[in-house]
Amino acid sequence: MSKPNINLEELLKEGIISKENADDIRQYYQSKNEGSSNRLFLVFGLLGAVLVGLGIILIIANNWDSFSKVTKTVLAFVPLVIGQGFCTYSLLKMPDNKTWREAASSFTFFAVGAGIALISQIYHIQGSTAEFLLTWMLLTLPLVYVMNSSMTSLLYILGVSYYATELGYFDYPTKEPYLYWLMILAIMPFIVRLQSRLPSSNFVRFHHLFLGLSLTLVLGAFTQSDTKLVFLNYLGLFSLFYLHGHLYRDVGSAFYRMFGGLGAIVLLVVLSFNDFWNFLLNRSVNWVESPSEPEFWILLIVIGAHIFLLTLLFLRKQLDVYNPLMYVYPVVLPIYFFGFANPGMFIFINFMVLVIGVLTILRGNKENNIRTLNFGLVIITALVICRFFDSDIPFTVRGILFLLLGGGFFYANHRMLSSSR
């Protein structure tokens, strides 16, 4: 334990601080130290519980055919009993000890999965991996609330995402995992409460990260054989992340801005290829049949969410005209639908990416932010590299363009670094 580098007794004697002040200061440093050692315990406790839990699942996956059926069935319940015992103990004896709660709950999470797996194995219970995951997640969701365990909540989000991808991408035949939305909705009250109680904790940060990645992973599962709207919907999702990151300033917002911005740019670069628009050109949106497709509903929801977020940003005067990533979706939306019937739309997208790159560089320069500046340069470089794939510009011209771009990087970074010194 480190002591504050000031002599409290001396300050007290000289009358600089009162006795109460001295006690307060002592207590403050004491609790601060407890906090950091607690966090270390929490990390190790969780790591231990997760590793042991995973270990049990792996051992079980080995099939223990040498044991009798009864022995195996009893063994299936042993991890569960141990986990439930730990949970009961921590609830009764140390309801305020976070490390115990989190570790016991995470262990029980895995014990439930191991139990279901082992019983399925012993009794040859049929069913896909998706069905197995669904049962597992439904049985462990209440643990999150009763044990008030953030780690179990994160594991639950992982499990639910795994379930949705299994069902939507890998199962035969694949189905849209509609239940995913309900299951994510079921964990939202916990996340909202966590965010309001400990707004700057690492667990909140991880929840944002997991939710963002999970949505990105699962959105594509809501696509039937025709994939004409999927690019638009993904662009919408990234744009929503970006807007959300600007609207709400909390521990998650930096991640949402970074992830949303990067995702939108990557998609725009894909859309800048003429080949993509040729693929789109021969299709059409059937306005009579489309409403029965999940992609169409996602499109409507994404548009609605944009109207909502953009209005809020406007009312709060947070809408930045010089930040094109804020309105990239409303601009691409009509171009995309125009592209179903008209060739040449890729020209608009190329122009757009160029404008975004230039404006980002200018913004980085104005705000004296070297990261934004380089992001802008990367956008333009990506665009130039891609255009070289589908054009027949002579090598010498390409070479000169790259030299200019490289020089631009050096110049811009050098100028910013020397001006900040």
Place this chain on the structure above:
Amino acid sequence: MKKTGKAIIFFILIAVVQWAVMGKMIYDQTDIRKSGKAFLFEIQPIDPVDPFRGNYIILSFKENTIAKKDTMEIWRNGDKIYLALEKGEDNMTKITEYSATKYSNDQDYLQAKVDFTTLDGALRIRYPFNRFYLDEERALRAEGNFFNRSDTSETPSYAVVYIHKGNASVADVMVEGASVLE
């Protein structure tokens, strides 16, 4: 303290549900085996791995299509279908009839799904069972035995499946006359 009491009650409820769900899984299977009748389904085993539940052999069945009664009937992929079963002369199970509704209990039947309609208008059946868990060594041996058997082999390879009120429980898999569990 009051809050802890409530949490404990909720926790006990959760624990009971966790036990009950797993118990029900076991009960359902034992009930089918106790009250049901054994049927033999001729098979072709292969050997994949499930990340959670370990090695198993996939069972694909020889008796897997049935001609439509009326070519105008419409069955979508994944539709529920009830199959009337009977033992053939070789003791293997044959599908004698099918229906979109349950049969009465004096008829042996199985609830399955339509996999797809074949080009010549027959229904391909997806049985509600297709895996049998085995450790890796035995799974590989079963697969090897199956593929190494002679072409003229008279002994069929089959799954022993108990069936009760339309529900199934796989009890054993025999390859070349021997249980894969041995």
